[in-house]
Amino acid sequence: MLDMYQKIKIFKALGNETRFLIFKNVFTGGYTCSLDKKDPNVKVSPHATCVSTIAEHFDFSLPTISKHLKELREANIVTMEKKGNKIYIEPNVETIRELGGCFTTLADNFDTNRELFFGELTVS
Amino acid sequence: MLDMYQKIKIFKALGNETRFLIFKNVFTGGYTCSLDKKDPNVKVSPHATCVSTIAEHFDFSLPTISKHLKELREANIVTMEKKGNKIYIEPNVETIRELGGCFTTLADNFDTNRELFFGELTVS
DNA sequence: TAACTACTTAGGCATTTAGCTAAGTAAAAT
DNA sequence: ATTTTACTTAGCTAAATGCCTAAGTAGTTA
Numbered sequence: 001m002l003d004m005y006q007k008i009k010i011f012k013a014l015g016n017e018t019r020f021l022i023f024k025n026v027f028t029g030g031y032t033c034s035l036d037k038k039d040p041n042v043k044v045s046p047h048a049t050c051v052s053t054i055a056e057h058f059d060f061s062l063p064t065i066s067k068h069l070k071e072l073r074e075a076n077i078v079t080m081e082k083k084g085n086k087i088y089i090e091p092n093v094e095t096i097r098e099l100g101g102c103f104t105t106l107a108d109n110f111d112t113n114r115e116l117f118f119g120e121l122t123v124s
Numbered sequence: 125m126l127d128m129y130q131k132i133k134i135f136k137a138l139g140n141e142t143r144f145l146i147f148k149n150v151f152t153g154g155y156t157c158s159l160d161k162k163d164p165n166v167k168v169s170p171h172a173t174c175v176s177t178i179a180e181h182f183d184f185s186l187p188t189i190s191k192h193l194k195e196l197r198e199a200n201i202v203t204m205e206k207k208g209n210k211i212y213i214e215p216n217v218e219t220i221r222e223l224g225g226c227f228t229t230l231a232d233n234f235d236t237n238r239e240l241f242f243g244e245l246t247v248s
Numbered sequence: 249t250a251a252c253t254a255c256t257t258a259g260g261c262a263t264t265t266a267g268c269t270a271a272g273t274a275a276a277a278t
Numbered sequence: 279a280t281t282t283t284a285c286t287t288a289g290c291t292a293a294a295t296g297c298c299t300a301a302g303t304a305g306t307t308a
């Protein structure tokens with residue numbers, strides 16, 4: 001269950017055009033990252049991509065993309081797994097699904113089950 | 125249908141703790157804004173609240189809350205309607221519902237229908 | 249009309265963010 | 279063992295953000 005601060009972190013991560021496009025690229029730009037040459041059977045989903053592959057699609061420097069990816073990972077909407085000297089990146093579909101459920105629940109029950117989304121009712 | 129920039133605007137709006145809490149307050153803190161004294165039948169949903177009523181729950185100045193509410197309105201996740209000299213604020217439940225649907229769809233079809241969420245597939 | 253209520257706009261300041269280059273680390277290839 | 283590849287960290291700068299107070303507008307009440 002995502003708490004308020006986890007949600008805010010996700011919104012902050014996706015509230016920047018560059019990071020939104022990187023996130024888009026993680027979903028759409030897979031299949032292009034070459035796998036390990038020595039061990040072509042390395043277990044990586046066909047969706048996985050890596051930092052430099054993503055960076056190729058942008059006009060920003062590699063460190064900038066790396067830093068943005070770190071934020072997406074800290075928001076838990078992508079996963080990053082090191083294999084050899086590459087880092088394979090995949091969307092964290094479960095977080096996305098959960099977020100979708102939160103919004104839908106909030107909309108469905110906005111006048112009766114408000115605390116389901118927000119936690120306790122007081123703001124202060 | 126929310127386009128990419130509308131989504132980014134929503135994420136930017138909710139990616140700040142103060143605005144998130146204001147948004148929460150719009151959902152949870154209704155029922156507390158007194159209606160027009162002269163015309164108590166003024167048509168306002170029981171969920172409606174107003175700027176100063178929201179501001180009462182925060183330690184920030186009224187102009188700060190007002191500016192944040194403007195951002196939430198521009199992101200189209202709350203509506204603001206002037207009646208008399210008050211502005212009645214309500215959550216825009218349809219935008220919230222649509223956003224929930226976007227995330228759920230993205231999760232459900234993340235490998236086949238990716239363009240449904242992102243629009244065209246190229247990033248550049 | 250004068251004063252009050254509700255809200256916004258303007259302008260200023262401190263902090264955060266988003267980009268860069270250069271330097272550092274770790275694994276792979278030669 | 280050295281070089282190369284893949285990525286991160288450090289440190290910088292410009293721009294954006296989030297807050298404030300003071301002043302302005304619009305509608306209401308007296």
